[in-house]
Amino acid sequence: MPSPIIEATGIQKYYGDYRALTDISLSVANGEFLALVGPSGCGKTSLLKILAGFEDLSGGSLTIDGRDMAGVPASARPTRMVFQKLALFPHKTVAENIGFPLKLAKRPAAEIDAAVRHMIELMRLKESYLTRFPHELSGGEQQRVALARSMVSQPPVLLLDEPMSALDAKLKKSLQAELKHLHRHVGTSFVHVTHDLEEAMMLADRICVMRAGQIVQLGAPAEIYYRPADAFVAGFIGDTNLLPARLTPEGAGLRFDCDALDCAAPMLAPGQLAPGLEQGGEALLMIRPEMLRLLAPGETAEATIEGEVAEFFIRGASIQYRVAPSGGGAEIVMDLPGTSVLPAQAGDAVRLGLTLSDIFAVRP
Template identity: 60%
Template structure:
């Protein structure tokens, strides 16, 4: 993780944008710190790409403010902003060599050719590209190499903010993993602030210092990957970031109860309860990897009896889908092994500790 200076590099306040009757942004506010890697995630149409375009200067808001490095950016054209953007389709110039592609932003600024050549060499080294690629054309490179060239071009002008609009989405899984690691290395080595739009939730958790979850033009939650994953703001965030289990429970005096759920002490400590949650219906969240099958005589803070309905081998892990007595689904995952601990149709007793749950109120659908 990059070291953060603690200074706010991007400040967005109450940003609103409509396209006709459609509200793309509904009063979005977000602060990003110098050197931070923040990922914008959410379903299609949630406003994350629209927000990125406002930061870049490709869109102007109907109202609200946006400042970069303390300087107001409303009305400032994209070319004059201290930002650089890597697009999903890369937009490399096919008629230019790699060297010319990378150096193009400096050429536009009328930087002298010798300085451009030096900076291009630095970018090639930073992106771990071979020097002989400088005279090649984009079509002569692999998809991963083209991606690195696009990143080099975006970094050569030393932007304050690097904006990434799903640049890895078109790559095959293996290459994507390689370039995700490269993005992490690049961010750590240069210390530039990254704002990354992605549909890949695993990618967001793996790369970002903080994740901003959006829906219907609003920000639902901003937090570290661990907070988003284990302490979601509501059921939408919980279900959007990875597989999870949401059990309908009743809360009374800090204790939870539900059909089929047994507990020696049903009281849940405050750290595992969403702020402001009182008595009444609630959701108990527990992630699949935190649930453990119990042997004869074994105990746990919470216990459920389920029937296995489906099994999926995922290589390093095995996912078991099951149902409770009332038909509600429940997923649990175990480390992969040469022998399978349960089969379809088996009845299994499962347990999980209080420290691995989170209670919150269900959010109404948008």
């Protein structure tokens, strides 16, 4: 296991009486790509500003690159930030912007020039941009210049504050791919703040989901997606089915009672439970839309849902069905692989099937 580059222990942050961060402990491994995810106001940006040195700690301790950060100003930290609105200097050329950290470090002009040219190449920018000003570049190009400026001095830690939130979807996708590529290429640790869990799952090695100033879950993307800590994390991405159920211990596993599911042997294994449900109780059964399938007449499954197609959306790679269960309750969302022949039309009576091991139970 590589040594941690960031070690945060019991971090607290108060703004007057308002508690922005409560007891945040987290460590980032050298070279890791960590995403901080959560709804606005969850404290993810506050945490990033604390790492950057723009905000003081109200409590706890922070070590970056082996040094205690107490009292160390932003200018002396081994971190570089990519700002949400990029914060390129409008009065400096692209070359001056990118070379600024090196100029401050009093490096010789020839070295700065070489480093700037290297960054231009790495970011796939044109050399003719060097003498241009930021406002003469497109949004995506400005983004790359901002990345280049923060990477030029090869900092051990790069902090990204939702730098792609202002871009259109297509540009975002291509820059996300480039960011991932860049991370692999340079080996710097990235801490990336975003409110988009999908983006985080694409990019990050580990995701830290935050809510109301606390860490709700910290884990690999697959863990966050398939084994969410609670209903908040489960519902944070896409359309997820959360079916209310009652769990009771029986033998090695738990029996579940769920009105929405027809099931001959309603049992869950211990590995299908979020923490706190080992003893049973009220729970929500999380079923991801892509886990459901459409059953042909006579076909059977471990669990089934009967209903009527209320709506469907063709989304290219997938077709999303919203099915009103005949037993009542919330609409069930099902994603099927896209085909040119629609398997069901709106108004059709359908039977959905799923495998019990695809269910994961979380606390309501």
